[in-house]
Amino acid sequence: MKIDFLEHTLQFKFDAGTSRGVMREHNVVYVILNDSESGIRGIGECAPLPGLSIDNKTQVIDFLQGLKKSEEYLNIPLTAEEVFEIAEELVPEYLPSVRFGLETALLDLISGGKKEIFEGEFYQGQKRIPINGLIWMGDEEFMLSQIRKKIDAGFNCLKMKIGAIDFETELSILNYIRRNFSEKDLTIRVDANGAFTIGEALHKLEKLSKLNLHSIEQPIAAGNIEGMKELCEKTPLPIALDEELIGVNAVKGLELLSEINPHYIILKPTLLGGLKASDIWIKNAEKLDIDWWMTSALESNIGLNAISQFTAFKNVSLPQGLGTGQLYHNNIASPLMIENGEIYYDTKTKWDLSLFKQTH
Structure with a gap:
């Protein structure tokens, strides 16, 4: 499995005000997993919030760069249980946004890259x-x-x-x-x-x-x-x-x-x-x-x-x-x-x- 990542800056449509200040943009990092044999791709999102998350964008990128170098150790899981085990084993607790991003990228990958994270009525358009x-x-x-x-x-x-x-x-x-x-x-x-x-x-x-x-x-x-x-x-x-x-x-x-x-x-x-x-x-x-x-x-x-x-x-x-x-x-x-x-x-x-x- 090949791992890559992509930085992206989301632009708010308005000044989003909270008691912590005004937000005009939000920097996120997408973790992208590619199955070299099937060509299937799974995408997850690491989106720490400055001033609120315990991790930050620099830490996210540093970790993903290191993971990319050691990608030969990344095996493709078969079940959701294995996905959660891999994410917990690979990603330290102080990087919560990366755990979420890796979990969801893996879940997307094993479902065929269709953005079907969990099989069910919501994805099938039958539940709101x-x-x-x-x-x-x-x-x-x-x-x-x-x-x-x-x-x-x-x-x-x-x-x-x-x-x-x-x-x-x-x-x-x-x-x-x-x-x-x-x-x-x-x-x-x-x-x-x-x-x-x-x-x-x-x-x-x-x-x-x-x-x-x-x-x-x-x-x-x-x-x-x-x-x-x-x-x-x-x-x-x-x-x-x-x-x-x-x-x-x-x-x-x-x-x-x-x-x-x-x-x-x-x-x-x-x-x-x-x-x-x-x-x-x-x-x-x-x-x-x-x-x-x-x-x-x-x-x-x-x-x-x-x-x-x-x-x-x-x-x-x-x-x-x-x-x-x-x-x-x-x-x-x-x-x-x-x-x-x-x-x-x-x-x-x-x-x-x-x-x-x-x-x-």
Whole structure:
């Protein structure tokens, strides 16, 4: 098996604002595996997020260059179980995005290079996944414009990023939504990305809870386990852990979840070490009756496709965070489509893989 990789810079269609700053582009690295005998090619995506991932683009490229030199040791697996064993054996834990990229490239390869990561109804176009509409930070008019577009597009669950602009303005926007759409008609999630201080968090959660929200993601910064545990005990608004899981070994996740006891966890395979690691987090959460949903970490459609197929395999009912395929000017065109607040795989649409023609 021959290994190659390709760097690509995804360009946002707008300034994507979060409490950590504004993003205008996202650098990703595709890992490309070629079966020299059959000519079949598998493609995976390594897309670490600066300031959030524990790995970075330089580390990803250095590792893949080393792997390319030792490619004679790469045997083609026959099953998904073997894929996960190879990825875990080859890729160190401090490179979670590479584990995800290698896992999905191998899964693509053994399915014939058809982008069928998991056999099932989603890939066959027979199953749709409910998703939330993502509302990015910006000035009030920009945020309201996004909200109107998402609602007009048929979304009944919105996720609004908060924590970067004035809190009272954010409350005003949420109040506007609630005046026009009841809790029965529209589910609202908010994501603070750790923006609240410990001292102000509970007071802000009390104000937010009056708006009949579904949940809040990561109200305080990750790493303060005692603070988050206390917040989860006292909060009037359900809390979902997100950044709190990053850098934590999935096997040891049961201990963390038992300690904090959140209402939900958010799973991003690129940041958590791949699909196998995400599966372990899911099993640990379910042992404790903690619900979960899957979210893209702003990958292109290569990564999003893998995450969507994995998610569909889990028979989810909660809206997932998989609506990121329309963020970029220069995404990889794919059969992934969004309609009425659901993502599905349109079997009549072909992948445009022309970007990868320069690799062998």
